[in-house]
Amino acid sequence: MELKKEFVEMLRQALPDEAEALCRAIAGTEPSVSVRVNEAKGATVPDGAARVPWCEAGFYLDERPGFTFDPMLHAGLYYVQDASSMFLHHVIKHLINKPVRYLDLCAAPGGKTTAALQALPAGSLVVANEIVPNRARALADNVMRWGSPHAVVTCNAPAQLGRLTHLFDVVATDVPCSGEGMMRKDDEAVAQWSPGLVEQCAARQRDILHDIWPALRPGGLLIYSTCTYNRQENELMVKHLIDEYGAEPVEVIVKESWGIAPAMGCDLPCYRFMPHRTRGEGLFMAVLRKPDGARQSLRVKRNTSGKGGTLPRDVRDWLVNTQEYDLSLQGDDVIANPKVHADALDALRSACHVIYSGVTLGTLKGKNCVPHLSLALSTALNRAALPQCDIDYPAALAYLRGEAIMVDAPRGYVLLTYHDKPLGWVNNLGNRANNLYPKGLRIVSKNNPDHAPSVVGMR
Numbered sequence: 001m002e003l004k005k006e007f008v009e010m011l012r013q014a015l016p017d018e019a020e021a022l023c024r025a026i027a028g029t030e031p032s033v034s035v036r037v038n039e040a041k042g043a044t045v046p047d048g049a050a051r052v053p054w055c056e057a058g059f060y061l062d063e064r065p066g067f068t069f070d071p072m073l074h075a076g077l078y079y080v081q082d083a084s085s086m087f088l089h090h091v092i093k094h095l096i097n098k099p100v101r102y103l104d105l106c107a108a109p110g111g112k113t114t115a116a117l118q119a120l121p122a123g124s125l126v127v128a129n130e131i132v133p134n135r136a137r138a139l140a141d142n143v144m145r146w147g148s149p150h151a152v153v154t155c156n157a158p159a160q161l162g163r164l165t166h167l168f169d170v171v172a173t174d175v176p177c178s179g180e181g182m183m184r185k186d187d188e189a190v191a192q193w194s195p196g197l198v199e200q201c202a203a204r205q206r207d208i209l210h211d212i213w214p215a216l217r218p219g220g221l222l223i224y225s226t227c228t229y230n231r232q233e234n235e236l237m238v239k240h241l242i243d244e245y246g247a248e249p250v251e252v253i254v255k256e257s258w259g260i261a262p263a264m265g266c267d268l269p270c271y272r273f274m275p276h277r278t279r280g281e282g283l284f285m286a287v288l289r290k291p292d293g294a295r296q297s298l299r300v301k302r303n304t305s306g307k308g309g310t311l312p313r314d315v316r317d318w319l320v321n322t323q324e325y326d327l328s329l330q331g332d333d334v335i336a337n338p339k340v341h342a343d344a345l346d347a348l349r350s351a352c353h354v355i356y357s358g359v360t361l362g363t364l365k366g367k368n369c370v371p372h373l374s375l376a377l378s379t380a381l382n383r384a385a386l387p388q389c390d391i392d393y394p395a396a397l398a399y400l401r402g403e404a405i406m407v408d409a410p411r412g413y414v415l416l417t418y419h420d421k422p423l424g425w426v427n428n429l430g431n432r433a434n435n436l437y438p439k440g441l442r443i444v445s446k447n448n449p450d451h452a453p454s455v456v457g458m459r
Contacts, residue, residue, distance in 0.1 A: 025276035031185040033061040034083040043077040044457035055086035065453035071396040071418040076145035081111040084273035084280030092119035099123035100169035108135035110142030117148045140356040147379045153356040158211035166217040181227035181282020218293040225285040234284040247288035334361040388415045402442040
């Protein structure tokens with residue numbers, strides 16, 4: 001790989017002591033592969049795995065397996081995420097010790113959203129937003145796989161969310177950037193880079209921060225991150241937040257052995273991940289606190305839409321601790337949302353386009369309710385409520401491709417499991433089982449591996 005001369009010169013000016021080593025790492029070394037396990041679903045880090053130092057749920061793989069063909073990935077047992085990005089897990093664990101309302105503003109495809117769902121104290125609400133509709137749908141799919149009922153996915157511009165004055169205790173802004181930190185694994189990032197792109201990204205970042213700042217409560221935390229190296233999008237943006245909004249930098253304790261670089265060209269608590277220092281791709285992160293002041297009460301008109309209709313009585317049994325959820329109809333879908341988040345959900349629905357929340361239990365069809373994949377993958381599923389059938393690897397692949405399979409189970413809706421982990425639903429007719437796996441999520445590759453990748457451990 002040949003880096004652009006302007007990019008190399010920019011690094012030499014911004015990072016005079018490290019530019020040459022960084023350029024060698026970008027151009028001459030291979031990206032690492034890492035995953036983060038979903039402990040809430042019983043996944044564990046395999047014995048002897050090389051762990052990500054700043055995230056106890058993360059570990060490195062020696063090579064990149066065929067993740068597509070691992071049913072455990074589709075079941076939400078782990079998420080493929082760059083190790084540097086897992087630093088968010090450490091930041092949350094270090095700074096947040098009680099339930100919060102957390103906004104992941106630029107959230108697709110969902111790595112940092114699922115990390116927040118994993119790291120935040122129990123009872124927290126995570127709102128994941130993505131402005132581009134098709135990316136928002138992919139985000140919702142990944143949030144659904146992770147299985148937490150305490151998540152909402154929205155598709156809005158930052159300014160729309162900014163109208164929710166002081167709603168959030170934490171706002172994470174993994175802002176669109178020039179992508180320098182992705183150059184080692186993405187040739188397009190090398191090709192599209194220019195000084196003009198850096199300028200455009202910095203201007204867009206300032207706009208995003210301006211638009212979302214009102215939604216953060218006084219005393220709340222802003223987590224700012226990019227996947228780039230230049231100071232204009234990193235330290236100078238942190239300085240902009242300090243000068244423009246009175247933001248107060250917050251220090252995160254890290255170990256020297258982790259190899260994380262400090263701020264460049266200033267004395268601020270910032271955290272730089274660079275591939276010649278750390279095993280992962282380029283990342284910059286800083287945390288700032290909004291100055292304390294009068295907190296405004298957000299006036300919300302109670303949203304009663306979608307709550308009418310008759311719900312089948314037995315669907316309430318499909319959840320554990322069903323008394324903790326509000327059930328409602330959204331079109332033909334039966335949705336369950338934790339009661340503890342009712343006010344926040346009303347506020348979000350009053351100002352935002354909510355495309356996913358809580359758990360979708362099923363879809364009404366005549367007198368029946370067809371169980372939804374969201375329910376199968378949710379940690380709120382009551383597995384005793386419906387029949388189950390554990391299937392082997394060839395059957396799991398066939399199911400994920402949308403093919404009809406045979407199951408040894410009673411007639412009716414059956415939960416398919418793989419190594420006892422929920423995978424999805426079929427409608428067993430006796431001579432065959434109708435496949436209920438959503439078409440948009442099916443494996444389309446015709447490759448037929450002999451065995452599944454062995455990625456995570458399980459308890």
